Amino acid sequence: MIYLAVLVASLAASSHAKGLFGEQDVLDNGIDPDRYKAACPDYRHYAMMPHRPLSKGPLALPYQRPAPNCRTFTSSLVEKVIEDMTSKMEDKDLARIFENAFPNTLDTTVRWHVDGRGKKAQKYRSDEIRDEGHWDGAQSFIVTGDINAEWLRDSTSQLAQYQSLAKNDNGLKSLILGAINTQAEFVIESPYCNAFQPPPPSGVSPTSNGQDDSVHPAYEPSRVFECKYEIDSLAQFLALGNKFYNSSGSKEFLHSRWYLALDTLLEVLHEQSKPTFDEKTGRFDRNEYQFRRRTNLGTETLSLGGIGHPLNGGTGLIRSAFRPSDDATILGFFIPGNALMSVELKRTAEMLKAVGKTELAKKVQARSENITKGIWEHGVVTHKKYGEVFAFEVDGYGSSIIMDDANIPSLLALPAMGFVDRSDKVYQNTRKMILERAGNPYYLDGRSFAGIGGPHVGLQHAWPMSRLVQAMTSDDDDEIIDSLDLVKRSSRLGLIHESIHVERSWFAWANSVFAQTILDIAARKPHLLFGKGAEAYKVA
Numbered sequence: 001m002i003y004l005a006v007l008v009a010s011l012a013a014s015s016h017a018k019g020l021f022g023e024q025d026v027l028d029n030g031i032d033p034d035r036y037k038a039a040c041p042d043y044r045h046y047a048m049m050p051h052r053p054l055s056k057g058p059l060a061l062p063y064q065r066p067a068p069n070c071r072t073f074t075s076s077l078v079e080k081v082i083e084d085m086t087s088k089m090e091d092k093d094l095a096r097i098f099e100n101a102f103p104n105t106l107d108t109t110v111r112w113h114v115d116g117r118g119k120k121a122q123k124y125r126s127d128e129i130r131d132e133g134h135w136d137g138a139q140s141f142i143v144t145g146d147i148n149a150e151w152l153r154d155s156t157s158q159l160a161q162y163q164s165l166a167k168n169d170n171g172l173k174s175l176i177l178g179a180i181n182t183q184a185e186f187v188i189e190s191p192y193c194n195a196f197q198p199p200p201p202s203g204v205s206p207t208s209n210g211q212d213d214s215v216h217p218a219y220e221p222s223r224v225f226e227c228k229y230e231i232d233s234l235a236q237f238l239a240l241g242n243k244f245y246n247s248s249g250s251k252e253f254l255h256s257r258w259y260l261a262l263d264t265l266l267e268v269l270h271e272q273s274k275p276t277f278d279e280k281t282g283r284f285d286r287n288e289y290q291f292r293r294r295t296n297l298g299t300e301t302l303s304l305g306g307i308g309h310p311l312n313g314g315t316g317l318i319r320s321a322f323r324p325s326d327d328a329t330i331l332g333f334f335i336p337g338n339a340l341m342s343v344e345l346k347r348t349a350e351m352l353k354a355v356g357k358t359e360l361a362k363k364v365q366a367r368s369e370n371i372t373k374g375i376w377e378h379g380v381v382t383h384k385k386y387g388e389v390f391a392f393e394v395d396g397y398g399s400s401i402i403m404d405d406a407n408i409p410s411l412l413a414l415p416a417m418g419f420v421d422r423s424d425k426v427y428q429n430t431r432k433m434i435l436e437r438a439g440n441p442y443y444l445d446g447r448s449f450a451g452i453g454g455p456h457v458g459l460q461h462a463w464p465m466s467r468l469v470q471a472m473t474s475d476d477d478d479e480i481i482d483s484l485d486l487v488k489r490s491s492r493l494g495l496i497h498e499s500i501h502v503e504r505s506w507f508a509w510a511n512s513v514f515a516q517t518i519l520d521i522a523a524r525k526p527h528l529l530f531g532k533g534a535e536a537y538k539v540a
Contacts, residue, residue, distance in 0.1 A: 316374030
């Protein structure tokens with residue numbers, strides 16, 4: 001019986017697919033949703049096999065969406081965008097990837113959501129946590145894909161393409177509001193951590209990451225999946241709220257728990273702006289955050305017994321122990337992460353000012369300005385070939401790391417993040433450097449793919465995400481088309497992989513970045529997708 005149910009779920013993957021059972025949406029009639037979901041195939045395995053109908057392009061790419069009753073969240077507006085875009089796109093293979101990728105977060109990664117009303121939103125009570133408002137209101141737990149945990153960075157990006165729809169879709173609005181509230185609870189409890197277990201009131205069981213870590217401040221493993229301190233994770237918490245406010249105009253998330261999370265975040269930034277040695281006495285000042293992992297991989301733990309390399313004072317920059325790839329930094333002032341933090345702090349300050357929080361807005365704005373000043377004073381170095389460029393990491397003593405990594409935030413993504421304009425001279429010099437093998441040790445160029453990789457997956461694996469960022473930060477039609485074509489040809493299962501030559505079939509962050517890239521091009525350069533003379537398409 002279970003085998004038959006799984007077979008039906010697989011055959012029902014497309015509402016237009018016909019076969020032994022005719023139109024597959026008839027399965028919606030009179031079935032028990034809970035029993036149906038129990039028979040749904042594990043998407044980790046489902047995504048590794050091609051499913052019909054195939055696209056009408058030369059690559060004949062598969063349809064990889066789960067059956068309607070196996071999807072974890074639905075939105076009629078999302079379906080409308082898919083129909084609008086795919087009906088206009090001339091490249092039907094590219095259209096198929098968009099059809100799979102744009103809804104992938106909703107289809108597969110919403111592990112838990114309550115809208116803050118009714119029985120499903122009953123308050124969570126614990127002897128350990130008595131904070132007023134803890135887990136109140138809408139809540140959403142968004143996993144990264146094939147790992148049953150939520151990364152602050154990934155989940156913010158996974159939801160980004162839906163933000164502009166929230167003002168016209170109450171379901172999406174509640175989902176994103178819930179994501180903000182849930183992230184706020186994560187930041188309040190464990191601000192130095194990057195990935196989290198299912199919230200206690202969800203009833204979803206936690207899992208282990210299988211690592212042997214020694215971390216200070218200590219955390220509760222049933223609440224935290226991994227505790228690598230990354231400045232960009234905290235910046236992404238701010239970004240989630242900023243985008244929601246600017247897109248929907250809603251202020252529902254600006255309650256006591258969010259303000260407590262903001263205060264907690266600002267305290268972390270204060271602690272992580274301190275130098276390794278006291279500026280007056282010269283004595284060693286042990287950092288608040290320390291991380292040691294039992295491993296033979298240097299990128300998975302911090303040097304010097306979990307402290308990391310020394311950093312100078314007076315820079316205005318904020319230390320980050322790890323990069324967005326979850327690899328350890330070499331020099332702790334990670335420039336792309338600082339750039340993202342400065343941008344999101346500025347946006348947060350503007351929002352706070354608009355809602356009457358003048359003094360708090362000034363405090364947040366001042367921190368943003370200090371970081372920005374520090375980037376231009378310490379993060380820009382002179383390269384003998386490329387001139388003035390942004391360094392990837394610096395230490396404030398004059399040392400720098402020259403490279404870029406595919407993960408966002410990156411140097412390549414600086415304009416997309418809002419830190420500089422595409423035409424900025426230092427950025428253009430940097431862009432030229434990091435997109436050449438002579439300038440970036442992690443720019444990889446092979447027979448079938450070229451792009452930026454990173455130490456996370458070794459020296460022979462480029463990330464499609466880097467080509468998507470390259471397209472979003474380019475005004476050159478040929479460069480954009482070439483980037484999209486390489487990504488398309490590397491996505492033979494109709495989804496975007498983490499990296500080329502790596503069998504990670506389901507990585508929702510990468511699928512979201514693809515969808516965001518296509519929507520960006522549809523708005524900026526519609527002729528590249530829809531043909532000569534086409535009008536811009538903007539999601540609203």
